[in-house]
Structure formats: structure tokens, C-alpha cells
Amino acid sequence: MGDEGKDLRLLSVNNLAIAFATDEGVLRAVDDVSFHINRGESLGLVGESGCGKSVTALGLTRLIPSPPGRIAGGEVFFEGRDLLQVDPPELREVRGNEISMIFQEPLSALSPLHRIGRQMVEGIGFHRRMPQKQAWQYALSWLQKVGIPDAAGRMHAYPFQLSGGMQQRVMIAMALMLSPKLIIADEPTTALDVTTQAQIFGLIREMKQNETALLLITHDMGVVWEMCDRVIVMYASRIVESAELSELFNRPAHPYTRGLLEAIPGLARGRTHLKDIPGQVPSPLRYPSGCRFRDRCPHAFERCRTESPKLVECAAGHWAACFLAYPDAGEP
Amino acid sequence: MKTNSKDLAKAQWDAADTPLLEVSDLKTWFEVKRGMFSRKAGQIRAVDGVTFSLMANETIGLVGESGCGKTTLGRTLLGLEAATGGSVLFRGEPLLTFSHRRMKAMRRRLQVVFQDPLSSLNPRMNVMDIVTEGLLQFRMLTDSREVHAKRLLREVGLDEQMIYRFPHEFSGGQRQRINVARAISLRPDLVICDEAVSALDVSIQAQVINLLLLLQQRHHLSYLFISHDLSVVSNIADRIAVMYLGRIVEIGKTVDIIEKALHPYTRMLIAAIPVAGQKRVDQEMVTGETPSPAAPPNGCHFHPRCPEAMPVCRHAAPPEAWKNGHYVCCHMYRSNSD
Numbered sequence: 049m050g051d052e053g054k055d056l057r058l059l060s061v062n063n064l065a066i067a068f069a070t071d072e073g074v075l076r077a078v079d080d081v082s083f084h085i086n087r088g089e090s091l092g093l094v095g096e097s098g099c100g101k102s103v104t105a106l107g108l109t110r111l112i113p114s115p116p117g118r119i120a121g122g123e124v125f126f127e128g129r130d131l132l133q134v135d136p137p138e139l140r141e142v143r144g145n146e147i148s149m150i151f152q153e154p155l156s157a158l159s160p161l162h163r164i165g166r167q168m169v170e171g172i173g174f175h176r177r178m179p180q181k182q183a184w185q186y187a188l189s190w191l192q193k194v195g196i197p198d199a200a201g202r203m204h205a206y207p208f209q210l211s212g213g214m215q216q217r218v219m220i221a222m223a224l225m226l227s228p229k230l231i232i233a234d235e236p237t238t239a240l241d242v243t244t245q246a247q248i249f250g251l252i253r254e255m256k257q258n259e260t261a262l263l264l265i266t267h268d269m270g271v272v273w274e275m276c277d278r279v280i281v282m283y284a285s286r287i288v289e290s291a292e293l294s295e296l297f298n299r300p301a302h303p304y305t306r307g308l309l310e311a312i313p314g315l316a317r318g319r320t321h322l323k324d325i326p327g328q329v330p331s332p333l334r335y336p337s338g339c340r341f342r343d344r345c346p347h348a349f350e351r352c353r354t355e356s357p358k359l360v361e362c363a364a365g366h367w368a369a370c371f372l373a374y375p376d377a378g379e380p
Numbered sequence: 381m382k383t384n385s386k387d388l389a390k391a392q393w394d395a396a397d398t399p400l401l402e403v404s405d406l407k408t409w410f411e412v413k414r415g416m417f418s419r420k421a422g423q424i425r426a427v428d429g430v431t432f433s434l435m436a437n438e439t440i441g442l443v444g445e446s447g448c449g450k451t452t453l454g455r456t457l458l459g460l461e462a463a464t465g466g467s468v469l470f471r472g473e474p475l476l477t478f479s480h481r482r483m484k485a486m487r488r489r490l491q492v493v494f495q496d497p498l499s500s501l502n503p504r505m506n507v508m509d510i511v512t513e514g515l516l517q518f519r520m521l522t523d524s525r526e527v528h529a530k531r532l533l534r535e536v537g538l539d540e541q542m543i544y545r546f547p548h549e550f551s552g553g554q555r556q557r558i559n560v561a562r563a564i565s566l567r568p569d570l571v572i573c574d575e576a577v578s579a580l581d582v583s584i585q586a587q588v589i590n591l592l593l594l595l596q597q598r599h600h601l602s603y604l605f606i607s608h609d610l611s612v613v614s615n616i617a618d619r620i621a622v623m624y625l626g627r628i629v630e631i632g633k634t635v636d637i638i639e640k641a642l643h644p645y646t647r648m649l650i651a652a653i654p655v656a657g658q659k660r661v662d663q664e665m666v667t668g669e670t671p672s673p674a675a676p677p678n679g680c681h682f683h684p685r686c687p688e689a690m691p692v693c694r695h696a697a698p699p700e701a702w703k704n705g706h707y708v709c710c711h712m713y714r715s716n717s718d
Contacts (some may be wrong), residue, residue, distance in 0.1 A: 079544040096581035270654035324586035
């Protein structure tokens with residue numbers, strides 16, 4: 049991908065590789081992953097469990113537990129510096145301040161021992177010079193902004209005293225209150241009811257300022273559809289497809305993406321046979337040679353066995369790693 | 381074969397036009413105890429007057445948000461929670477008053493598949509022992525355990541060579557297939573699926589849903605399919621029941637619930653679902669959260685969140701209305717009852 053529009057670009061990930069040492073050998077959780085996020089853009093990273101999407105997100109801010117994990121290679125350029133190279137104090141300055149995260153389980157991301165107000169004030173105090181009282185008021189104003197009723201009272205509550213939806217609102221307030229340039233949200237609504245999820249979508253959209261970018265990690269195409277401008281699909285530690293939202297939904301190029309879109313149960317009128325993807329995701333310890341999807345792919349042919357397909361641009365801004373999507377391949 | 385006479389008995393049951401399961405005014409309440417001497421501090425009415433019936437070979441989808449009592453309802457039917465009141469007729473027999481022994485015998489006809497495929501399998505038993513344990517218990521082994529196990533694995537789409545493996549050697553989708561194999565091993569009439577596909581990835585979820593549909597056709601099963609996911613439910617259920625704070629607020633044919641929902645809560649649930657490539661969430665229709673089941677609002681439980689709430693909803697319990705097999709419990713439909 050060229051250098052055009054470089055000032056637009058907030059984050060560039062080049063050839064990221066992350067490995068975990070296990071008893072059974074080295075597990076390559078993220079394998080040669082490259083992508084970028086523009087300022088203000090909402091990018092979805094989708095895939096099934098074990099595909100490496102969450103590990104990719106953790107790797108961006110070097111949150112991989114090490115050992116056993118290890119960033120085995122690549123670059124993560126954020127505003128001109130490689131986050132994989134900066135020293136720890138500088139990295140701490142970036143985390144929470146310029147890049148903030150929202151996790152799936154708010155209860156395990158919040159400290160169970162400290163009241164909500166104190167946790168928020170601590171975060172503000174770390175990144176901003178602000179008197180305690182002012183920081184308290186600032187935190188309170190954010191709890192009000194994310195729609196928590198009786199926010200002043202909730203500042204004194206412990207996380208467990210709030211419902212799951214309210215906890216996630218607190219997480220969103222904490223992630224947004226320092227006006228980060230990038231929010232990484234890892235399955236932010238997966239543990240919530242659909243009605244709560246719908247409200248959280250609205251909240252993130254409303255609160256996210258125009259210049260804030262969002263990297264949304266999810267297994268749910270419905271969530272992507274709701275929240276994202278552009279989508280990256282991962283399968284077996286690699287990116288298999290990336291495109292603008294409507295392009296991906298209307299013209300999926302990779303057989304895996306097509307299968308995934310067809311397998312989603314929509315609102316039906318009764319017993320409906322769903323199109324499934326046969327087989328199962330290969331173990332990351334024993335990936336097949338060539339294309340990692342070939343065992344489940346209805347179109348697999350000899351070349352898929354021997355050669356690994358590269359990500360190629362099959363239409364403007366639409367990239368896919370499938371031989372059938374190569375410009376010289378003709379119609380699949 | 382021996383099973384023929386049993387299948388015949390079942391066929392006769394189906395021919396009789398009575399429901400397989402009739403639940404009336406079922407209540408499961410929990411006492412909340414607090415402080416010294418375990419003072420009674422209140423009550424959680426997890427299931428509070430639920431009535432519905434399920435025909436042979438029918439699937440009812442039971443949907444609702446977390447804490448609405450759908451899981452407790454399933455557990456009460458299985459005898460895993462004690463009912464506080466009401467009655468349950470299963471094949472015409474009163475299930476709740478059964479002795480321990482008769483309940484055990486009845487379990488052959490009443491099976492369950494839980495959400496977490498790993499924790500519901502004994503890690504120390506191999507697959508053959510897991511799927512044939514029930515057959516052994518009920519003296520239904522007509523062949524060696526090996527033969528039975530292989531047949532069952534084939535039936536749920538697993539490799540029959542895997543019978544000596546242990547649960548941890550399987551993926552999530554395969555484990556759920558093992559759970560399904562165990563559930564159908566006794567040729568039950570009813571399988572209660574409690575969030576049976578919720579923990580699975582989309583591509584695997586579709587496989588297991590298709591398997592459940594296939595087995596239903598083949599063995600004439602009935603399902604009570606409990607899930608928080610209305611889209612999944614709409615692909616498997618013939619009728620859908622929507623639960624809110626311990627009560628069923630609407631039941632109807634799947635197509636009627638999805639396309640012509642009457643209750644404002646059902647409409648809110650549908651509005652909240654993003655359907656990839658088709659519809660976005662209707663943000664304005666979705667508000668509020670479920671109140672605590674320990675202190676449900678007066679009148680209609682849903683009125684604080686309801687966009688249609690009227691003054692009457694605040695103090696009076698909503699009337700029940702039936703029309704063409706479509707049941708709704710809401711003040712807006714009081715005139716429709718027949």
C-alpha cells in the first residue's frame with residue numbers, strides 16, 4: 049500500500065507477528081498481519097474465536113503476557129513512532145491517553161477494590177495535571193455524559209454494585225474522557241443483552257469525536273454492520289479480506305467471508321436450514337500448508353495446497369487473500 | 381427390534397391431539413435471606429405464573445434478556461428447581477408431584493443440552509461412556525456400548541473412531557455435538573436446549589442448528605429452545621414465547637412474532653437486533669434496562685421502559701388477550717380477547 053494520504057493515517061501495522069510458547073510447540077497467534085487505521089475511522093476486525101483478532105489488538109499496545117507470548121516481528125507505527133520500539137515510560141504515556149481500550153468484561157477490567165470515582169480520578173491524574181477536586185468534577189461530568197443515572201452517587205459505588213450495562217458505560221467514560229486518538233474496543237457488547245448493546249452502540253457513536261478512530265474487535269457481523277466504516281476479516285492468524293463496509297457485505301471476495309455472511313442466522317419465519325461452513329477451524333499448532341482455509345473451502349484446488357495466497361487488491365480498496373480473487377483469475 | 385414398540389407408543393401419543401407438555405400458572409420463587417438467623421428479606425419471583433403448551437414435534441423458542449427467568453423455567457421443568465406453584469403435565473402426567481423415583485424414570489423422555497459444552501461433560505469419561513451412560517442406566521443397551529456409541533456419533537456427524545477420546549480433545553462445536561448425542565441417546569420426547577448454541581462461533585453455530593433440525597425430523601422430537609438471541613430462535617422455532625421479569629408477555633407463531641409483534645417489549649427486542657446487510661438498530665425504540673427481579677415495578681412490569689405506556693399500566697396488571705393462537709399480555713389489546 050502506497051504512501052498517499054500519509055497525514056490521514058493514524059496507525060500503520062506492518063507484518064506483525066505474535067507467537068506463544070506452549071508445551072506442544074510454538075503457536076503463531078498472529079502471522080504477518082498488516083493494516084492501517086485512518087484518523088476518525090471505525091475499523092472492524094472480525095473473525096471466529098482463536099483467529100488472532102484479540103491478540104492483534106493487545107499486541108498494538110504491547111499488552112501480550114510475556115512469557116509465554118512474544119511479539120516476534122513487525123512494526124506498529126502510531127503518529128510516526130514505532131510502538132514496538134518505544135521505551136516503557138513513553139508507552140505508558142500513549143496507553144490510556146492516546147490509545148484507550150474497552151474490554152469485553154467490564155467487571156474484570158475495573159478494580160473490584162476501588163470506588164468508581166477514585167479509579168477515574170487516578171486515570172486523569174496520571175495523564176493530566178489537574179487538582180483532585182477538578183479531576184473529580186471532570187470524571188463526574190463524564191459519568192453524566194454516558195447516561196448513568198445518579199452519577200454523583202455512582203462515583204462512590206463499587207463496580208459490582210452496577211449492572212453489566214452500567215459497568216460498560218463506566219468503561220466507555222474512562223476510555224473517552226482523555227480524548228484519545230484511537231479507541232480499541234474488544235467485544236465491547238458481547239456480554240450484554242441486545243437492548244443494552246443497542247444503547248451502547250448509540251453511546252459510542254455519539255461520544256466518539258470526529259477525529260477519534262475506533263478499532264472494533266468482534267465475532268459478530270451484525271455489530272460490524274452497525275458500527276464500522278471498513279472491515280478486516282481474519283482467519284487462522286492471518287488477514288483474509290479487507291474492504292469498505294458495503295463492498296464487503298455486497299461483494300465478499302474470499303470464500304470464508306462469503307461463508308461467514310451466509311451462516312449468520314437472520315430474522316427468519318420459522319425452521320430454516322442455514323448454510324454452514326463445513327469442518328472446523330484448524331489448530332494454530334497444525335495449520336495446513338498453503339491456504340489455511342482450503343480444507344473447508346468449496347472451491348479449493350491444487351494450487352491452494354502448495355502455495356499460500358497473498359492479499360491482493362481485487363477491486364479499489366478491496367483486498368483478499370484467495371487465488372480466485374487474483375486479478376488474473378477470472379470469475380470464481 | 382425392541383425399539384419398535386416404543387416408537388409405536390410414541391406415535392400413538394402424537395396421534396392423540398393433546399399437548400406433550402402443558403405448563404399452567406407455573407411459579408418458581410426464591411427466598412432472599414439476609415443477616416443473622418437468615419431473616420427472610422424478600423422474594424425473587426424468577427418464574428411468576430407461566431402458562432403454555434408444547435405439541436409433539438414442535439419447537440417453542442423462549443426468549444428474553446438475562447434475568448427474565450427463562451433458564452429457571454427450563455430448570456423447573458427438568459426438576460432441577462422446586463416449583464412454588466402451578467402444574468406441569470408431561471404426556472398427561474403431573475410432573476411436579478412425581479416421586480424422586482418416577483421423576484428419574486421420566487427423565488428418559490426429558491433431556492437437556494446446556495450452554496457450556498465443556499462443563500456439562502465429565503472430563504474423566506471418554507465419549508463412549510458419556511453417550512451410553514443413560515442407555516446403561518435405563519437398561520436400554522441392545523448391543524455393545526461400542527456399537528451404540530458409534531451409531532450415536534455418526535448420527536450427530538462425528539467420526540465414529542473418536543469414541544475413546546476425552547472431552548478436552550474436542551473443539552467447542554464437537555463437544556456440543558457430544559452433548560446432543562447424549563441427549564438423544566434415550567430417544568426422548570422433549571429436549572430442553574438452554575442457550576445450546578450461544579457459546580459457539582457463527583459457522584459452527586449454523587452446523588449445530590442444522591443438526592438439531594435434522595434430528596427433530598428424524599426422531600420426532602420436541603424442543604424447548606431457550607436463548608437470548610431472537611435471530612437464532614427464529615431460525616429453529618415454530619412458535620416463540622417472549623419472557624420479561626418472570627412472565628410470558630407474548631406467544632405466537634414465529635412468523636407472527638417476527639413480522640407482526642404485538643407487545644411493545646417484543647418490538648423493542650426486534651428493533652435492537654442489527655441484521656448484517658439488512659437492517660440497522662432502530663436506536664429510538666430501545667431504552668432502559670431490566671429492573672431487578674427482586675423489586676419488579678407495579679402494574680405492567682414493562683411500563684417504565686415502554687414507549688406506549690398509559691396511566692393504567694402503572695398500577696393494573698395487564699389483561700391477557702388471545703387472537704388466532706397469538707397471545708399477548710398488554711393493556712393495549714384488552715378488547716381483542718375472544
